[in-house]
Amino acid sequence: MPPRNRALARPDPTEMADSQRAEFGSRLKELRLARGWTLAQLAERSGLAVSTISKAERGLMSLTYDRMLSLARGIGVDMAEFFTAEGAVFAPGSFAVAPKGVFQKQETRNYVYEMLFPEIRNKAMVPMMGTLKAHDLMDFDDFVRHPGQEFLLVLEGAVTVFAEGKAPVLLRQGDSLYFDSSRGHLYASAGAVDARILVVCTEAEGGA
Amino acid sequence: MPPRNRALARPDPTEMADSQRAEFGSRLKELRLARGWTLAQLAERSGLAVSTISKAERGLMSLTYDRMLSLARGIGVDMAEFFTAEGAVFAPGSFAVAPKGVFQKQETRNYVYEMLFPEIRNKAMVPMMGTLKAHDLMDFDDFVRHPGQEFLLVLEGAVTVFAEGKAPVLLRQGDSLYFDSSRGHLYASAGAVDARILVVCTEAEGGA
DNA sequence: GAGGAATTTTTCCGATACGAAAATTAATTG
DNA sequence: CAATTAATTTTCGTATCGGAAAAATTCCTC
Numbered sequence: 131m132p133p134r135n136r137a138l139a140r141p142d143p144t145e146m147a148d149s150q151r152a153e154f155g156s157r158l159k160e161l162r163l164a165r166g167w168t169l170a171q172l173a174e175r176s177g178l179a180v181s182t183i184s185k186a187e188r189g190l191m192s193l194t195y196d197r198m199l200s201l202a203r204g205i206g207v208d209m210a211e212f213f214t215a216e217g218a219v220f221a222p223g224s225f226a227v228a229p230k231g232v233f234q235k236q237e238t239r240n241y242v243y244e245m246l247f248p249e250i251r252n253k254a255m256v257p258m259m260g261t262l263k264a265h266d267l268m269d270f271d272d273f274v275r276h277p278g279q280e281f282l283l284v285l286e287g288a289v290t291v292f293a294e295g296k297a298p299v300l301l302r303q304g305d306s307l308y309f310d311s312s313r314g315h316l317y318a319s320a321g322a323v324d325a326r327i328l329v330v331c332t333e334a335e336g337g338a
Numbered sequence: 339m340p341p342r343n344r345a346l347a348r349p350d351p352t353e354m355a356d357s358q359r360a361e362f363g364s365r366l367k368e369l370r371l372a373r374g375w376t377l378a379q380l381a382e383r384s385g386l387a388v389s390t391i392s393k394a395e396r397g398l399m400s401l402t403y404d405r406m407l408s409l410a411r412g413i414g415v416d417m418a419e420f421f422t423a424e425g426a427v428f429a430p431g432s433f434a435v436a437p438k439g440v441f442q443k444q445e446t447r448n449y450v451y452e453m454l455f456p457e458i459r460n461k462a463m464v465p466m467m468g469t470l471k472a473h474d475l476m477d478f479d480d481f482v483r484h485p486g487q488e489f490l491l492v493l494e495g496a497v498t499v500f501a502e503g504k505a506p507v508l509l510r511q512g513d514s515l516y517f518d519s520s521r522g523h524l525y526a527s528a529g530a531v532d533a534r535i536l537v538v539c540t541e542a543e544g545g546a
Numbered sequence: 547g548a549g550g551a552a553t554t555t556t557t558c559c560g561a562t563a564c565g566a567a568a569a570t571t572a573a574t575t576g
Numbered sequence: 577c578a579a580t581t582a583a584t585t586t587t588c589g590t591a592t593c594g595g596a597a598a599a600a601t602t603c604c605t606c
Contacts, residue, residue: 150407168583179565184585191563192402194593199358209421223518224487225501230512247516254487254540255463257514275414279432279462283536285493293433295374304438306465308455312414313373313433328491330538332462333416376553387595392555399593402563 152189157212159187161205176204224250241317243329256331262289262319273314278333282307282317287325292316360397365420367395369413384412432458449525451537468535470497470527481522486541490515490525495533500524 162172162183173180177200185191186201193201202209228246235244246257273294282291283306291299291307294314301307301320309315311331319325370380370391381388385408393399394409401409410417436454452467481502490499491514499507499515502522509515509528517523519539527533 151403154403169585170583180583181566181585181587182564185564188585192404194400194402194563195359195362195406196400197564198403210418213417213421221518223503223521225504225517225521226515227507227509228514228516230510230514246514250516253516255489255516255538257489257491257516257538277414277416277419281463281465281538283465295372296433299435301435302438306436306438306454307434308436308458308461308463308465309433312369312419314414328536330463330465330489332540377555378553388553389555389557389596390594393594396555402593405594 151192154212155187155189158183158201161207161211162187165205172201172204176200221250221252226250254332256333258329258331260317260327260329262287262317262325262327273316275314276311276331276333278311278331280307280309280311280315280332281330283328285326285328287323288320289325289327290318290320292318359400362420363395363397366391366409369415369419370395373413380409380412384408434458462540464539464541466537466539468525468537470495470525470533470535481524483522484519484539484541486519486539488515488517488519488523488540489538491536493534493536495531496528497533497535498526498528500526 162169167175169180169183172183176183178197182191182193182197183201186193186197198212199209202212226247226249235242242261242263244259246259247253273292282289282301284301284303286303288303289301291301292315293299293309296313299307311333317327370377375383377388377391380391384391386405390399390401390405391409394401394405406420407417410420434455434457450469450471454465454467455461481500483502490497490509492509492511494511496511497509499509500523501507501517504521507515519541525535
């Protein structure tokens with residue numbers, strides 16, 4: 131029996147990567163066809179083999195960094211171009227009001243969030259109201275971490291912010307915070323009363 | 339180590355890719371260290387081997403798409419994060435606190451805004467605190483209009499929002515608003531006392 | 547400075563990407 | 577429709593990636 135990794139092997143092996151690969155391939159093909167090029171033409175420009183591009187476009191194989199870079203050069207785009215989501219458009223002219231307290235509750239392990247404006251899809255920002263119970267028992271198994279940036283404002287009470295690689299920070303009513311959401315973070319009420327916070331994130335999280 | 343300087347007229351794809359690889363590796367290492375992680379910790383989170391990450395960080399090898407995706411997931415960033423030009427970009431791992439009232443005042447014709455976190459460049463969101471004087475004389479010569487999206491929360495008092503093509507909306511303390519900033523808009527205090535608002539815009543834009 | 551633990555680098559071999567050419571499919575022409 | 581060409585896909589050998597473990601380095605603690 132092959133000495134496979136322990137039961138810790140949590141991060142998914144291939145399943146999820148395959149679908150992502152297919153998406154990358156589609157994007158690549160899209161860029162090629164948009165220029166009216168054949169595989170051979172792109173092969174000529176990028177310097178790699180026709181067969182390689184063919185397989186990559188269909189998600190049959192996982193290109194190395196070097197080949198992806200060659201392709202980007204050949205097509206004439208920046209590497210980031212391959213990964214920027216294209217669809218998902220915010221409805222132009224949107225205008226919505228949310229009266230106080232009329233929110234959609236959304237409970238997570240440690241917080242109670244209420245997402246504002248759930249009816250507006252694909253917002254560039256996701257504003258949420260949160261309540262942190264006083265003396266809440268926190269599960270410190272892991273930080274929250276996600277792509278994008280985050281803004282926090284303490285509306286009532288006091289909050290202790292735990293951020294990876296940073297000393298805990300105490301925020302009082304009116305204090306605010308701005309940070310890279312990919313840095314692990316956790317919020318907890320710091321006072322004897324419930325804390326009320328406003329959080330605005332970029333990048334709708336529902337994605338994954 | 340002897341320099342392998344060869345007077346080749348044609349671009350040497352190998353060397354060019356190598357330098358890019360090194361840059362990618364540096365960025366990867368930067369993201370890891372910003373979180374205070376060891377190779378083993380990132381290996382655990384991403385699901386790939388310590389040795390692989392080590393080689394990748396030093397540009398010794400060219401990761402495949404699959405492994406790069408695993409790394410992005412483990413770190414908690416988008417793939418594009420690896421390739422965004424390092425110059426004009428939001429500093430990865432940013433973390434800044436703004437105590438209440440310590441803001442930089444910025445007066446416009448109709449409002450007094452205080453931009454939060456001016457020291458963080460290229461934020462995806464621009465949070466501002468605003469004060470609307472009671473019974474303020476408004477210049478109704480034109481609406482404000484700019485690219486991006488806008489979120490507004492009334493912290494104190496009441497605000498009347500005038501939006502192009504919409505009837506005026508009265509917002510009380512705790513009410514909020516989300517809309518396309520390209521739709522003309524204006525804010526005015528609606529009560530007998532000064533109103534205090536939080537505004538978060540996307541797209542950092544010079545001027546107001 | 548001598549252990550000793552933690553972290554990184556190197557080694558080695560199995561797994562996979564990659565390219566040249568063959569095979570297949572699609573498009574074009576007479 | 578057959579024949580020819582263009583375009584894409586498949587095959588297969590080689591180069592490189594990628595992971596487990598060993599070796600080396602750095603970091604502590606006494």
